[in-house]
Amino acid sequence: MTDDRRATDSPAPQTVQDEHTVSFLRFGVGAIGVLLPPALPLGNWLADEVTGRSTDGYWPASMSAAYYTGTRNLLVGALCALGVFLICYRFDRRDDRWSTAAGVFALGVALCPTAPRDPTGLQYTVGVFHLVFAALLFVMLALFCLYSFRNPRSTQPARVGTAYLAAGVLILVALVAAAVAGLSGFGAGWTVRPMYLCEWVATWAFGAAWIGAAVELAAGRGGRAGSGALPRQAVGLEARGPEASPS
Template sequence: MSDDRSVRRTTDPEQTVQDERTVSFLRFGVGAIGVLLPPALPLGNWLADEVTGRSTDGFWPASMSAAYYTGTRNVFVGALCALGVFLVCYRFDRRDDRWSTAAGLFALGVALCPPAPQDPTGLQRTVGVFHLVFAALLFVMLALFCLYSFRNPRSTQPARVGAAYLAAGVLILVALVAAAVAGLSGFGADWAVRPMYLCEWVATWAFGAAWIGAAVELAAGRGGRAGSGALPRQAVGLEVRGPEASQT
């Protein structure tokens, strides 16, 4: 009798749909921020300069973090705070819960610890170092989701989907290293669009596309189709197989 009650709890359709919708929403929210933020910062600066009648020269920040000292500071900080909240609230399994919570805290750290200005004081320089460390850790955690969470060779996930997640994860890490090299070497410092910003844009779009893809994958499997394999660790798979197993 206890087994029957357990099956009924895990096969509650309302609870299943709510969980899937919540996870899909959070995944899509993380991905949307990743896709929209890189173009929003220079575009917002340009629009602000146009509206106020100021010169639009230098509307493109040297890096995404440099937007903190431009007219789109609130956009940058607000987007990172929203990203942090989405990641902290994200729940899937024990490992991913820990990863997402850590990534969310890193995102909040990036938002609350501003980068060092042109002529920093000792305190501003220290806070700027924390900003860079939090930003690097955030990108690494988001890359891990692409490499080890969304990509699952044990499922019936199509090979091309797993390859796309793998490519996104590798691209995030490569772009992160390239951004660090460009920032430390000063390469392209006289370019209108700095190489560091372009590398950050690539990394941010890579994780944004991966998280939106993961949201679409879950939405496509909503309803608990047996053997879909889209989310092998999600309870929906067990919910479909439970009653069938009890009948055999």
């Protein structure tokens, strides 16, 4: 009687993703982060070359400013893909919430363009939402590096944990530097603006971290229970039903 009641009251098994899906989503997020910063100016330059237009100003003032260049569709498409990857990502309860929030923020960045040079009242308001979404997105991605991919209590090599820590700190530092450069107008006359460089560093940092996490999981370090690499995260990859609870 007691056993039957315990089995009935136990939570239903969790629906989780397999290791290949998690690795694919991690790699997708990382690949977007690595490829997008150089693709925007390169795409503008190629478009100008092909159409015979002047290549002056092919490098946007910021990654968000690419919305008003020939690579608008590339920027919006990449951000939408990033948002979908993050929303679909499932690992454990905490990471699920973080990735869903980050995915919503990525879609917000894509759908709320930054304000142009002489904005209307509506464009200015939308631009403010863009900045808020962008800042929150980078903060959430930094949290993954600082708390999700790192696990000091496991057999994860110390250098790997240090690399994730460095990536998370670098994202936050670059985010602050980008904000300072944008507000102060520092380097406004440069061909490559400091703000773009700071965004590039932050984007590459999270891209490298997510690709590294995908490689770790694909290599069997952090995917299976008992592997010893990421035991806390491994719980999220197991379908836990009544039979998995301790007796």
